Amino acid sequence: xxxxxSGGIFxxxxxxxxxxxxxxxxxxxxxxxxxxxxxxxxARADLDxxxxxxxxxxxxxxxxxxxxxxxxxxGWQAVPVRQVLSAVCGEKTRYSGSGLxxxxxxxxxxxxxxxxxxxxxxxxxxxxDAPDEFARLCPVCxxxxxxxxxxxxxxxxxxxxxxxxxxHNKKFSQGMxxxxxxxxxxxxxxxxxxxxxILEEVGIEVRDIRYITSQPWPFPNSLxxxxxxxxxxxxIRPDGIEIEDARWFNRDxxxxxxxxxxxxxxLIELWRKGDL
Ligand SMILES: [Zn+2]
Numbered sequence: 587x588x589x590x591x592s593g594g595i596f597x598x599x600x601x602x603x604x605x606x607x608x609x610x611x612x613x614x615x616x617x618x619x620x621x622x623x624x625x626x627x628x629a630r631a632d633l634d635x636x637x638x639x640x641x642x643x644x645x646x647x648x649x650x651x652x653x654x655x656x657x658x659x660x661g662w663q664a665v666p667v668r669q670v671l672s673a674v675c676g677e678k679t680r681y682s683g684s685g686l687x688x689x690x691x692x693x694x695x696x697x698x699x700x701x702x703x704x705x706x707x708x709x710x711x712x713x714x715d716a717p718d719e720f721a722r723l724c725p726v727c728x729x730x731x732x733x734x735x736x737x738x739x740x741x742x743x744x745x746x747x748x749x750x751x752x753x754h755n756k757k758f759s760q761g762m763x764x765x766x767x768x769x770x771x772x773x774x775x776x777x778x779x780x781x782x783x784i785l786e787e788v789g790i791e792v793r794d795i796r797y798i799t800s801q802p803w804p805f806p807n808s809l810x811x812x813x814x815x816x817x818x819x820x821x822i823r824p825d826g827i828e829i830e831d832a833r834w835f836n837r838d839x840x841x842x843x844x845x846x847x848x849x850x851x852x853l854i855e856l857w858r859k860g861d862l
Pocket of ligand 1: 711725729
């Protein structure tokens, strides 16, 4: 992962990537640490700058975060990380962990984890960075904490007419449809999660559940596991809680879809090409 020399530091604030003045896409690869420190000199105490070991590479990723309450200097802008991901991935690529998108997602995941692991979850002591591995260490009780990764599944359901089930979640922007997704529960296999979430959210039964691909999805800390399956029985019945509407779509009448760079879009494109 991360065989890209990002060329600079990634800065995050809440769910956004923070970019210096100028063309935002120029800064998706990071910008100079000196510029960061000079621009946020007054907020130095709140600036968390950290190095993340790159995977399968001796290089490190340099990143930083600032609290959401910190005003930005004039001309700086906040771009949602999801939007950055779509822009970096472009229209033709699936997610690649070895590229810039992998660096950004790893840095963003770790930035959130550092913010949420300042204190020991066992005794409340103030965590430090462990000297011997990539972990937080409680100097009081010795507990170590590693970046938390929460598995979640996302599934494209196909019926006997080769149509795909797409659903509108209340959280989606108006008119956008995507796939059924949900978190794996303690003690549950991933295949069981697929079947349970689909039955809960759209009321249908499925068969032939098959794993396709995975993608880090640090919004805030998921690993998204992409599946496909076939419709086995019952009619669509949206739960009305998360899912407002769900329908079978053929390739000629697709609604607005999630952005490129997401596993949902990747699965939809696979079906569109007839590869599922
Ligand atoms: Zn502790």
